[in-house]
Amino acid sequence: MTDDVHPADSRISLPGTRRNLAKSATRALEVLEYFAGMKRPLRATEISHAFGWHSSSTDQLLKTMVDSGYLIFEAARKLYRPSPRLVRFGGWLTGDYYGGERLYRLLNLVHSRSGEIVTLAVRQEDQMQVVDIVQPVNSPHAAPKGVKVPLIGSALGGAYLASRADGDIRQIIEYLDRHRRDSQDRVPGIMEEVQAIRVRGHASGGIGVETDNWSIAMALPPCDADVGIVLGFAGPTRRIRSHEAELAALMRRCVAEILMP
Structure with missing residues (x-):
């Protein structure tokens, strides 16, 4: 059997190509994954640079996540961090995957x-x-x-x-x-x-x-x-x-x- 991971192959399905894709939802999850990898509070500019997003789009996304209670914003230092709302979610996944x-x-x-x-x-x-x-x-x-x-x-x-x-x-x-x-x-x-x-x-x-x-x-x-x-x-x-x-x-x-x- 063969393993096809080369994007040039016609049988490969790349992410982000599906019709009616909710990109904002995907981006929000990518932001949370990035926080998990960095393990520290982050500035909007860091996140924007990491993903190659426009600063205005990044700011809008982060403010939406703050408004929904998924992120906490520290205005004095302009730092974002995940909120306690995500603790149960992370704990559940940790238990399920080893x-x-x-x-x-x-x-x-x-x-x-x-x-x-x-x-x-x-x-x-x-x-x-x-x-x-x-x-x-x-x-x-x-x-x-x-x-x-x-x-x-x-x-x-x-x-x-x-x-x-x-x-x-x-x-x-x-x-x-x-x-x-x-x-x-x-x-x-x-x-x-x-x-x-x-x-x-x-x-x-x-x-x-x-x-x-x-x-x-x-x-x-x-x-x-x-x-x-x-x-x-x-x-x-x-x-x-x-x-x-x-x-x-x-x-x-x-x-x-x-x-x-």
């Missing part, structure tokens, strides 16, 4: 030991969506958070399916194929690939329409949210494919170190 910042630490650990692109992905209907990513600065294959790749035919999707029960996989495929004009049953072929992934312990393949890059993916241990999180890892084929077993072992060690101490 506790603390383990996923963030896992991404950074794999990246620091490999130097390659590392992603976390979850299933969204017939696609796998990258919900977090750590990548080298100025990477020629940089991908944004939110990018989606096919569930069927990608390493990310293969790793996800391999973590599901056989009955669940059949239901997923039958559901996805309910409107297909081609009546050919894809279940046997996909189940054969899934079994191979289980035996190998990870999924892998070339990325996108090109073969210059190679991907490795494996499902993480179950968490309370039970969404089937997949850890992905990508880099140049010449460097990754010839060391696939070694790098897959590196991923497993990192998972064990962070999620199963």
Whole structure:
């Protein structure tokens, strides 16, 4: 199976392209995520610069979030900070996803030991969506958070399916194929690939329409949210494919170190 994270591939769905997208809602969540990463109060100019937004748009968004009680504004120093309204939200998510910042630490650990692109992905209907990513600065294959790749035919999707029960996989495929004009049953072929992934312990393949890059993916241990999180890892084929077993072992060690101490 292949893992498509290269934006040039026609099967890639980039974030922000859906019709009727509520960009202000997305931006508000991006601001909260940025606060979580910086872990300190921020000025409007910092936020505007970080996202490349116009200062007027940033000011309007932040004032709206203050008015709604999601942010607190300290006028004397012109600093914004998240309000207590978000505490229960953050606590709930922490409990559902292994506790603390383990996923963030896992991404950074794999990246620091490999130097390659590392992603976390979850299933969204017939696609796998990258919900977090750590990548080298100025990477020629940089991908944004939110990018989606096919569930069927990608390493990310293969790793996800391999973590599901056989009955669940059949239901997923039958559901996805309910409107297909081609009546050919894809279940046997996909189940054969899934079994191979289980035996190998990870999924892998070339990325996108090109073969210059190679991907490795494996499902993480179950968490309370039970969404089937997949850890992905990508880099140049010449460097990754010839060391696939070694790098897959590196991923497993990192998972064990962070999620199963």
